[in-house]
Amino acid sequence: MQIARAGRAGYTMVELIVSLLLFAVGGLALAGTSALIGRSLNVDVVRERAARAATRQIEIVAASCHDAVSGHASSPQIESEWSVSRPSANRVDLVESVGYSTARGRRQDSYHAALRCP
Numbered sequence: 225m226q227i228a229r230a231g232r233a234g235y236t237m238v239e240l241i242v243s244l245l246l247f248a249v250g251g252l253a254l255a256g257t258s259a260l261i262g263r264s265l266n267v268d269v270v271r272e273r274a275a276r277a278a279t280r281q282i283e284i285v286a287a288s289c290h291d292a293v294s295g296h297a298s299s300p301q302i303e304s305e306w307s308v309s310r311p312s313a314n315r316v317d318l319v320e321s322v323g324y325s326t327a328r329g330r331r332q333d334s335y336h337a338a339l340r341c342p
Contacts, residue, residue, distance in 0.1 A: 274322040278335045289341035314341045
C-alpha cells in the first residue's frame, strides 16, 4: 500500500521572491550603516588631529611660558587660534580654539589651560 504525498518538494516562486527581497533589504541596511560609520570615523580622525594640534600649542606655550604670545595657525583641515593672558608674573592663562569641518558643517572646540611659569 502506497501513501500519497499531499505537498510537492521544493520552493514556490513567491517564497523565492520574498526571500530575495529580505536579503536585498538586509544588504541595503548593511551598506547604509557602513557608510554612516565611515563618515563618523572620518570626522573622528579630524577631531583627533584638532585636539592634538591644541595640545601641541599648549605644550609650546608651557615651554616658553614667559615669552608666550597669542597667535593663530592653520593646517589643511584645521584652523587654530590661541590667546594668552597673564593674571600674575608666574602664571599664564591660555584659551585655545580649533575649528574644523564636519559633514554637518563647521565645528569649533575650545580648550582652556592655566599654566605656571617656573
